Amino acid sequence: MDRLQGKVAIVSGGALGIGEADCLLFAREGAKVVIGDINVEAGENLASRIRDEGGEASFFPLDVAKEEDWLDMFKYTLSTYGKVNILINNAGVSLGKDIEATTLDDWNWLMGINSTGVFLGTKYAIAHMKDNGENCSIVNRSSIDGQVGESGLAAYCASKGSVTILTKSAALCCGEKGYKIRVNSVHPGYVHTSLTEKEAADAGMSKEDYFAKVGKMHPIGYIGKPMDIAYADIFLASDESMFSTGSEITVDGGWTAQ
Numbered sequence: 001m002d003r004l005q006g007k008v009a010i011v012s013g014g015a016l017g018i019g020e021a022d023c024l025l026f027a028r029e030g031a032k033v034v035i036g037d038i039n040v041e042a043g044e045n046l047a048s049r050i051r052d053e054g055g056e057a058s059f060f061p062l063d064v065a066k067e068e069d070w071l072d073m074f075k076y077t078l079s080t081y082g083k084v085n086i087l088i089n090n091a092g093v094s095l096g097k098d099i100e101a102t103t104l105d106d107w108n109w110l111m112g113i114n115s116t117g118v119f120l121g122t123k124y125a126i127a128h129m130k131d132n133g134e135n136c137s138i139v140n141r142s143s144i145d146g147q148v149g150e151s152g153l154a155a156y157c158a159s160k161g162s163v164t165i166l167t168k169s170a171a172l173c174c175g176e177k178g179y180k181i182r183v184n185s186v187h188p189g190y191v192h193t194s195l196t197e198k199e200a201a202d203a204g205m206s207k208e209d210y211f212a213k214v215g216k217m218h219p220i221g222y223i224g225k226p227m228d229i230a231y232a233d234i235f236l237a238s239d240e241s242m243f244s245t246g247s248e249i250t251v252d253g254g255w256t257a258q
């Protein structure tokens with residue numbers, strides 16, 4: 001019940017899916033949680049569900065592609081909770097197009113959220129964490145597609161590859177400068193969320209058929225649940241992972257073992 005006791009966590013894209021699971025789990029383990037998302041209704045709703053369970057949470061509107069939104073998010077978190085210890089850079093979008101079909105507009109839109117969003121979050125988290133004297137952790141949401149390629153996800157793979165390596169660069173920077181900030185990445189395989197439901201629709205398939213098909217592509221035989229990923233996130237967010245920085249935790253039902 002107290003793996004994150006005394007810590008303040010921001011979760012980007014925290015209103016739905018994997019981010020929602022993070023917010024629920026982190027609050028149950030004692031963190032004060034700030035849910036940052038463009039989906040105001042779902043974010044407010046989740047914050048009130050967490051408070052109803054006896055946890056502490058609030059929603060703040062955040063578009064991760066916008067620098068001013070990040071500055072406002074940190075200002076809000078510091079004025080409300082006094083500090084920030086954890087950032088989960090989770091918000092992301094997907095686009096089912098290969099390199100030939102991807103337009104420059106597609107590329108710029110997706111990279112703005114998945115890559116620039118993580119850059120901005122990491123940069124400003126370090127600025128707001130480095131002098132607070134407490135153990136801090138940044139967890140960046142990459143993907144199996146930040147480790148291996150998938151032909152139908154060109155911009156998505158590029159964005160997640162950038163997250164994998166930016167994480168290592170930021171981890172080295174914090175280590176060299178003596179900051180008490182660790183930076184790691186988490187790499188899910190396919191997980192049942194609204195993102196993969198959209199992929200099913202893009203592929204013209206029912207979600208049942210799509211999930212059965214992609215489930216078979218994982219050696220374990222099925223796709224993941226949001227909480228499967230949240231358990232990896234909480235390990236990296238907590239002081240249990242004090243010797244981990246610049247590392248990748250893969251939670252993929254064996255996808256990248258092949």
Ligand SMILES: NC(=O)c1ccc[n+]([C@@H]2O[C@H](COP(=O)([O-])OP(=O)(O)OC[C@H]3O[C@@H](n4cnc5c(N)ncnc54)[C@H](O)[C@@H]3O)[C@@H](O)[C@H]2O)c1
Pocket residue numbers: 012013014015016017018019036037038039062063064065090091092093094113141142143144187188189190191192193194195196
């Ligand atoms: N679901 C999967 O199979 C899977 C696999 C690997 C990695 N991921 C990654 O996990 C993360 C979460 O995905 P999910 O499956 O939970 O998706 P989801 O669509 O269920 O949830 C994503 C959340 O991000 C929010 N969001 C979208 N754009 C945003 C923006 N510009 N600013 C702030 N919030 C924004 C959405 O409103 C939503 O609440 C993403 O980075 C995704 O790429 C997902």
